[in-house]
Amino acid sequence: MLLFFILGLFVHFVFFGSIFDIYFTSPLVHGMTPQFTPLPPPAKRLVLFVADGLRADTLYELDENGNSRAPFIRNIIMHEGSWGLSHTRVPTESRPGHVALIAGFYEDVSAVAKGWKENPVEFDSLINESKYTWSWGSPDILTMFAKGIDTNGHAHRPSSREYKDNIKLVDAGIKEMVSILEHFYGNDGKTAFIFTSDHGMTDWGSHGAGHPSETLTPFVTWGAGIKYPQKVSAQKFDDAFLKEWRLESWKRQDIHQGILPVDYLNNTDLFKAESMFTNAIQILEQFKVKMTQKKEVTLPFLFIPFKLLPESKQLNIVRKARSYIKQRKYDEAVSLCKELIHLALKGLSYYHTYDRFFLAINVVLGFLGWTSYASLLIIKSHFNLTRGVNKEVKKPSHLLSCSCIAIGVFVAFFLLLQGCPWTYYIYCLLPVPIWYAVLREFQVIQDFVTLLLTVPPSYFVGYLLVFILGIEILVLSFFYRHMLTAGLLAFAGWPFITQLWTRAKSISLSWIFFSLLLAVFPLMPVVGRKPDIFLVMGAGLLVLLLSLCVLTSLIKRKDSFINEELLLHLFQMLSIVLSMCVTYSTHSSLRKKQGLPLLNQIISWLILAFSLVLPLLSPTSLFERLFSILLSLMSTYILLSTGYEALFPLVLSCLMFVWIQAEQETLQQRGISCKQKVTSVRFTCSTDITQFRQLYLDDVRRAFFLVFFLVTAFFGTGNIASVNSFDLASVYCFLTVFSPFMMGALMMWKILIPFVLVMCAFEAVQLTTQLSSKSLFLMVLVISDIMALHFFFLVKDYGSWLDIGTSISHYVIVMSMTIVLVFLNGLAHLLTTKKLRFCGKPKSHLI
Numbered sequence: 066m067l068l069f070f071i072l073g074l075f076v077h078f079v080f081f082g083s084i085f086d087i088y089f090t091s092p093l094v095h096g097m098t099p100q101f102t103p104l105p106p107p108a109k110r111l112v113l114f115v116a117d118g119l120r121a122d123t124l125y126e127l128d129e130n131g132n133s134r135a136p137f138i139r140n141i142i143m144h145e146g147s148w149g150l151s152h153t154r155v156p157t158e159s160r161p162g163h164v165a166l167i168a169g170f171y172e173d174v175s176a177v178a179k180g181w182k183e184n185p186v187e188f189d190s191l192i193n194e195s196k197y198t199w200s201w202g203s204p205d206i207l208t209m210f211a212k213g214i215d216t217n218g219h220a221h222r223p224s225s226r227e228y229k230d231n232i233k234l235v236d237a238g239i240k241e242m243v244s245i246l247e248h249f250y251g252n253d254g255k256t257a258f259i260f261t262s263d264h265g266m267t268d269w270g271s272h273g274a275g276h277p278s279e280t281l282t283p284f285v286t287w288g289a290g291i292k293y294p295q296k297v298s299a300q301k302f303d304d305a306f307l308k309e310w311r312l313e314s315w316k317r318q319d320i321h322q323g324i325l326p327v328d329y330l331n332n333t334d335l336f337k338a339e340s341m342f343t344n345a346i347q348i349l350e351q352f353k354v355k356m357t358q359k360k361e362v363t364l365p366f367l368f369i370p371f372k373l374l375p376e377s378k379q380l381n382i383v384r385k386a387r388s389y390i391k392q393r394k395y396d397e398a399v400s401l402c403k404e405l406i407h408l409a410l411k412g413l414s415y416y417h418t419y420d421r422f423f424l425a426i427n428v429v430l431g432f433l434g435w436t437s438y439a440s441l442l443i444i445k446s447h448f449n450l451t452r453g454v455n456k457e458v459k460k461p462s463h464l465l466s467c468s469c470i471a472i473g474v475f476v477a478f479f480l481l482l483q484g485c486p487w488t489y490y491i492y493c494l495l496p497v498p499i500w501y502a503v504l505r506e507f508q509v510i511q512d513f514v515t516l517l518l519t520v521p522p523s524y525f526v527g528y529l530l531v532f533i534l535g536i537e538i539l540v541l542s543f544f545y546r547h548m549l550t551a552g553l554l555a556f557a558g559w560p561f562i563t564q565l566w567t568r569a570k571s572i573s574l575s576w577i578f579f580s581l582l583l584a585v586f587p588l589m590p591v592v593g594r595k596p597d598i599f600l601v602m603g604a605g606l607l608v609l610l611l612s613l614c615v616l617t618s619l620i621k622r623k624d625s626f627i628n629e630e631l632l633l634h635l636f637q638m639l640s641i642v643l644s645m646c647v648t649y650s651t652h653s654s655l656r657k658k659q660g661l662p663l664l665n666q667i668i669s670w671l672i673l674a675f676s677l678v679l680p681l682l683s684p685t686s687l688f689e690r691l692f693s694i695l696l697s698l699m700s701t702y703i704l705l706s707t708g709y710e711a712l713f714p715l716v717l718s719c720l721m722f723v724w725i726q727a728e729q730e731t732l733q734q735r736g737i738s739c740k741q742k743v744t745s746v747r748f749t750c751s752t753d754i755t756q757f758r759q760l761y762l763d764d765v766r767r768a769f770f771l772v773f774f775l776v777t778a779f780f781g782t783g784n785i786a787s788v789n790s791f792d793l794a795s796v797y798c799f800l801t802v803f804s805p806f807m808m809g810a811l812m813m814w815k816i817l818i819p820f821v822l823v824m825c826a827f828e829a830v831q832l833t834t835q836l837s838s839k840s841l842f843l844m845v846l847v848i849s850d851i852m853a854l855h856f857f858f859l860v861k862d863y864g865s866w867l868d869i870g871t872s873i874s875h876y877v878i879v880m881s882m883t884i885v886l887v888f889l890n891g892l893a894h895l896l897t898t899k900k901l902r903f904c905g906k907p908k909s910h911l912i
Contacts, residue, residue, distance in 0.1 A: 073846070074884070076435055079491055080853070081880050083428045084873070086488050088860050092417050097350040102343045104336050107290030108257040112246060115166065116235055119262035120223055121150055121283045124232060125310040134229055135236035138260060138285055142315055143294055146287025147329050151261060151320040153280050166261065167191045223266050257288040284320050292331040327399065334395035342386055345402035349379060352409040355416045362484045371412040427493045428857065434499035436850045441506045443760065443843045444513050469501040528762065535769055536848070539776055540855045543875045546587040546780050552773060553584035569730045576727055579720040586713055586781045596707040596794060598652045604711035605645035608699050612638050615692055633682050637696040640672050644703040651798045661801045669704050669798040676701045681901040687746040687829050691722070694825055694896055698818050704798045705815040710782040714819050717778070721826030728767065729833045746833055748897040760840050767836065768844035771827050772882070778819035779878065824893035838890065842883065849882040
């Protein structure tokens with residue numbers, strides 16, 4: 066099993082790494098001849114102002130008194146220059162934003178592996194092409210950087226007075242600097258000014274994703290070569306911003322990547338046409354270089370050129386555009402150049418993704434082979450699935466071995482001829498040994514098919530359709546959280562399609578109630594929710610009420626109750642009370658802008674430290690240990706909560722308790738004896754493997770339940786695949802000074818708490834149903850790999866950071882599911898089975 070696990074890690078690492086060769090290679094092209102417009106430029110110098118984290122709407126809109134927060138910029142829009150919006154699609158972070166501003170392209174997607182902190186390839190920029198450049202601001206960006214807006218947005222949110230007042234300060238600073246520069250150059254009228262932002266910010270004070278409030282940034286320009294304001298009677302846009310900002314009468318011109326915004330220029334039509342012609346020729350040069358590079362490494366009979374832009378069409382468009390300029394048909398020339406740019410960009414994309422289909426086919430073959438092999442291991446490990454059929458094991462034929470070797474040599478020789486990178490050899494050769502391992506088990510496959518033929522077709526097709534539907538719901542839940550609600554509603558009907566409803570009505574009713582209650586959470590808002598301290602307090606009170614009920618029940622049920630157990634239970638209840646008090650006190654203190662009280666901070670860290678130790682002091686009986694884990698983790702979760710999510714672990718745990726009892730009841734209905742009742746089962750460190758039973762089809766449903774509950778733990782209260790789903794207010798009971806690593810660790814623990822509760826419950830399910838953890842691991846591996854294959858085709862290398870980052874996150878989450886499962890299973894095993902004692906004191910009892 067260890068060897069299989071190591072091989073599995075390697076295979077999944079290769080599958081994960083493949084997306085960076087398939088989707089995230091650098092799109093930049095080098096080696097082109099620089100192109101220049103053969104006319105003198107209207108400006109001698111450019112001044113670029115960049116306000117970090119400035120939202121377009123907050124700059125352009127008027128305040129409650131009808132006055133502009135940026136009177137100088139507003140005056141420019143109305144009397145001196147042109148304005149619009151820049152629709153950025155880059156990761157809404159500072160460095161990628163400045164790459165787009167000064168280099169003219171979206172951040173190289175291959176930089177996603179470096180966290181957007183640096184670009185992995187060299188690129189040209191406005192700074193490189195200038196004779197002299199002076200830069201002030203952040204050292205990792207090196208451009209004029211009006212910081213302060215971003216800081217206030219993070220700390221106080223964009224709707225705050227601090228954020229809006231900072232805009233006034235920046236506006237006054239720009240006015241002063243413009244005056245100094247104009248005076249220094251003697252008002253020669255040769256300076257062009259641009260004011261913009263690198264990214265915006267969400268209502269809840271974060272950025273990095275693709276929300277419109279993050280991607281829409283202001284763009285205001287004036288000075289040499291820039292058009293003066295143009296009064297218009299009507300404008301058509303897909304949004305209602307013009308009316309909201311009271312700028313309907315001033316022409317708005319938005320910025321789009323790759324195309325020169327000639328409408329901003331105050332120059333002759335000849336200059337505009339020549340500039341657009343230069344723009345088109347430069348992009349066409351990139352297309353030619355990219356095509357040549359791909360042609361050189363592809364066998365001639367396999368090369369397929371881009372059909373929409375053959376060489377004859379290139380020459381024809383260039384010749385026509387130059388002819389139009391000579392004939393002074395400038396509008397026709399500009400239109401033709403835009404068409405050439407459009408075709409050249411499509412061609413660049415075509416050659417950039419030329420190998421994508423070939424690589425994807427090989428990765429898919431590897432996925433299917435690995436999933437098939439894992440499925441065969443499950444079948445082989447449980448002989449009852451092949452009972453009654455021929456079990457004579459045949460040695461693999463030499464023909465199979467020789468065929469696989471021949472295929473491997475042929476693939477390697479083919480890649481060598483094309484001069485492919487070394488990673489291509491891994492992606493293309495890995496499926497060969499995997500499928501060899503699968504085909505070696507041909508006898509098992511044959512026996513399994515024979516067994517399936519004995520199953521009624523309607524039963525088999527029905528079970529298969531239900532399984533496919535379940536997988537699709539899991540996949541869709543990553544994009545639409547309400548699909549989890551649909552799944553939980555289906556779960557609520559589970560007792561009715563089994564005998565559980567007739568044999569255990571109380572368990573069935575509890576299952577239905579908590580399934581429906583848990584189904585509410587995915588319908589709640591993901592991000593941007595306002596803190597609701599009363600919901601957090603309500604969650605704490607419910608936990609205390611439940612604790613009292615459990616304590617009363619335990620005292621009544623036990624003939625004697627150990628004093629240490631009683632003290633532990635009371636101490637955990639006290640930690641819940643302290644968590645509630647600290648959370649409420651911290652919330653009140655921060656609202657009054659008095660900071661985080663030191664005492665609150667100390668208590669919070671102490672509760673966090675004790676939360677992993679206290680469960681180890683409780684009895685190892687199933688019910689008491691699980692409830693002790695819930696109390697300890699809830700005390701920490703309350704400290705990390707800001708609203709309704711505080712109720713989520715409590716409801717989830719209640720459903721888990723019912724699940725444990727329902728699974729044992731379901732197993733008994735199949736005639737499998739469970740020697741102990743749930744209330745008398747104890748967790749033990751050493752597991753007796755002789756107690757493990759053979760696998761049944763119903764165990765696939767148990768594995769699916771586990772995966773579904775893990776996905777619910779992921780997305781039940783938010784979308785952890787999106788960077789702006791995290792509210793920093795969650796960690797304010799522990800620290801308020803910005804510390805990314807510490808805050809990230811606390812947020813990660815908050816995310817993991819529901820997982821730990823699910824895994825602890827499943828540890829109990831395995832124990833009460835005698836289910837082998839190896840079989841569980843293999844079934845979850847198969848389910849997660851089928852889901853991963855879905856997400857492999859859904860990975861995006863275009864669009865906003867939200868589109869790109871979320872698609873990668875989904876793929877990583879599913880690929881990592883089995884690895885995380887091993888870690889969580891180990892943690893759950895530790896929390897449920899280990900027992901610490903009170904300094905070796907003799908036991909005393911409360912009669």
